[in-house]
Amino acid sequence: MNHLKPSQIEQLKAALLEEKAELEAHFELNAAHTEDGGPATMQEADGELSSYDNHPADAATTTFERERDMALDEKLGKKLAQVNRALSQMEDGTYGLDAESGEPIPFERLEAIPSTRHTVQNVPDRDPAPERPVEEQVMTLPPKGAGEGRQSHAGRFDDAGAWQAVEDYGNASRTVDPQAEAEAANEMEKLR
Numbered sequence: 001m002n003h004l005k006p007s008q009i010e011q012l013k014a015a016l017l018e019e020k021a022e023l024e025a026h027f028e029l030n031a032a033h034t035e036d037g038g039p040a041t042m043q044e045a046d047g048e049l050s051s052y053d054n055h056p057a058d059a060a061t062t063t064f065e066r067e068r069d070m071a072l073d074e075k076l077g078k079k080l081a082q083v084n085r086a087l088s089q090m091e092d093g094t095y096g097l098d099a100e101s102g103e104p105i106p107f108e109r110l111e112a113i114p115s116t117r118h119t120v121q122n123v124p125d126r127d128p129a130p131e132r133p134v135e136e137q138v139m140t141l142p143p144k145g146a147g148e149g150r151q152s153h154a155g156r157f158d159d160a161g162a163w164q165a166v167e168d169y170g171n172a173s174r175t176v177d178p179q180a181e182a183e184a185a186n187e188m189e190k191l192r
Contacts, residue, residue: 003096003104003107004095004096004104004107004110008107008110009090009095011111012090012095012110012111012114013087013090015111015114016083016086016087016090016114016115017087019079019083019114019115020080020083020084020087023076023079023080023083024080026076027073027076027077027080030069030073079115082115082117083114083115085115085117086114086115086117096110098117098118098119098122099117099118099122100118100122100124101119101122103119103122105118105119106119168181168185
């Protein structure tokens, strides 16, 4: 840690302590919503006595929000662990050194990411995101030639124009005046 000036160390420590306070406040706020600090039940989360009369989409929304919150808590928990590790490294004198090579991490990098353990050159490779969704591994391929029929029958009726075709006949909410409909169709043709 000898490559860092005492004023730099104090600046970084203040940043780490501020980040730690924000992260701990997040977890204290979430723990205040439950009696034992654990996750609330579905009934407590949505305030319903029974989910019997709820639409399945309501339950899905609640489930999604709970899973999102759990993922955020997991991510923020890892970040809090990194901040705590950086603070303990400040105490034992190993802060600011690369975890792999032991070379000094530049102050500018520490200023940007105070809890980092690596220089830019030594950041471990992360698993790349899969190129295609995992669902595609179990999906069946479309039939051979799908879409070719639409191209070869261009200009003919396909399902894409179904609403327009139905709309031309009118609907039950208004009376149909064939003369007015014909005039309107002619006007539309002129505009095209």
